[in-house]
Amino acid sequence: MQLCVALDLEEKIQNLELLESLKGFPIWIKVGLRSYIRDGKEFIEKIREIDGNFKIFLDLKLYDIPNTMADAAFECAKLNVDMITLHASSGEIAMKTVMERLNKIQKRPLVFAISALTSFSPQEFKYIYNMPLDEHVQTLAKLAFKSNLDGVVCSVYESENIKKNTDSRFLTLTPGIRPFSEDSDDQKRVSDIEGAKKALSDFIVIGRPIYKADNPKKVVERILEKIR
Numbered sequence: 001m002q003l004c005v006a007l008d009l010e011e012k013i014q015n016l017e018l019l020e021s022l023k024g025f026p027i028w029i030k031v032g033l034r035s036y037i038r039d040g041k042e043f044i045e046k047i048r049e050i051d052g053n054f055k056i057f058l059d060l061k062l063y064d065i066p067n068t069m070a071d072a073a074f075e076c077a078k079l080n081v082d083m084i085t086l087h088a089s090s091g092e093i094a095m096k097t098v099m100e101r102l103n104k105i106q107k108r109p110l111v112f113a114i115s116a117l118t119s120f121s122p123q124e125f126k127y128i129y130n131m132p133l134d135e136h137v138q139t140l141a142k143l144a145f146k147s148n149l150d151g152v153v154c155s156v157y158e159s160e161n162i163k164k165n166t167d168s169r170f171l172t173l174t175p176g177i178r179p180f181s182e183d184s185d186d187q188k189r190v191s192d193i194e195g196a197k198k199a200l201s202d203f204i205v206i207g208r209p210i211y212k213a214d215n216p217k218k219v220v221e222r223i224l225e226k227i228r
């Protein structure tokens, strides 16, 4: 299991300070909407300057018509990032079009499909989509598998079943992790690291419990110990 640290801080300088303090750890750095919209592709370069061994996960959660998604995914790949995300609900044609485009390039990023955001409770999900969350996550995961993606973003509670319903090598990435009983904030389907391990998560994403801590480096050390 690998750790992705979400860089969602208010100021670029704060993200940079956090990165400096995490230099040398074998981790993934997740650049999401806030940081990318504010600091753009120069920021991706900056991460590499700080530590060339950091793996970079650009989490822009693409959702659009197939051609627009493939264009956007191709632009992400040109940044040489290691992982990107799109919404599984964009459909099979969109996901296949993205993969066809990315498979033409020499080194493409891993592509993960968002199923149901970890901030959705089953009740809220049902209200919006008129479908049971668990069932729909499995349907979306199967669709992403069939469309040749590398894995799915889901909660710990769906991870093991996704592997049963697709393939044990189909990757799961689980946000909503609270390693030491921290506040769940806006996340609804949360778990700790033990839960993520049991659920066979390949990647866990952790933001606030790390960057809001007094000593983020210490928290990352403790998380990595737990992962081992």
Ligand code: C5P
Pocket (backbone or CB within 6 Å): 006, 008, 032, 059, 114, 115, 116, 117, 118, 119, 153, 154, 175, 176, 177, 185, 187, 205, 206, 207, 208, 209
């Ligand atoms: O601060 P916290 O640990 O809740 O951060 C979780 C991170 O994972 C955020 O950057 C959020 O955008 C991201 N994420 C998520 N749920 C998803 C996909 C991504 O929480 N389904």
